[in-house]
Amino acid sequence: MDCFLDEILKDTQHHAYTHTHSCKPPDETTVSTQKGSTKKCSCKNQEAVRKYIEKKKKAKTSSLEVEVVQLREINQQLMKRLQSQANLEAENAQVLGLMRQLDVVVGIVENVEDGSGWSKVCRPHRPPRPGRLRG
Numbered sequence: 001m002d003c004f005l006d007e008i009l010k011d012t013q014h015h016a017y018t019h020t021h022s023c024k025p026p027d028e029t030t031v032s033t034q035k036g037s038t039k040k041c042s043c044k045n046q047e048a049v050r051k052y053i054e055k056k057k058k059a060k061t062s063s064l065e066v067e068v069v070q071l072r073e074i075n076q077q078l079m080k081r082l083q084s085q086a087n088l089e090a091e092n093a094q095v096l097g098l099m100r101q102l103d104v105v106v107g108i109v110e111n112v113e114d115g116s117g118w119s120k121v122c123r124p125h126r127p128p129r130p131g132r133l134r135g
Helices: 002-014 028-114 118-122
Strands: none
Touching: none
16 A cells, blocks of 8 residues: 555655646745746836836925915905005095085075075074973
């Protein structure tokens, strides 16, 4: 029985690779070289990916910086327009006040020219206050 097992073991040592295509079985040196080259390739790939990502980030950052500059310029223009509009509104209110004063003066002049006199202009008619008697 020992002889039978010895023969089977001898056969398995010589015929371990039974594929149909021709290739030589890997020995220890080729396996370690393949692993080392895989590590080198992997490291190079990681470095390339890192550089690509860094380059992409720089491009995005510079794009955003340009956009910030443009938006600040637009903001300044809008602030100037807003200030100008506020100044125009203040000037408009001032002109409206002057026009009201002018209307009062024109009304006074018309009353004087009509012959109604200054008394109506100086003392406009006021209705009596409730609870007070006029004498």
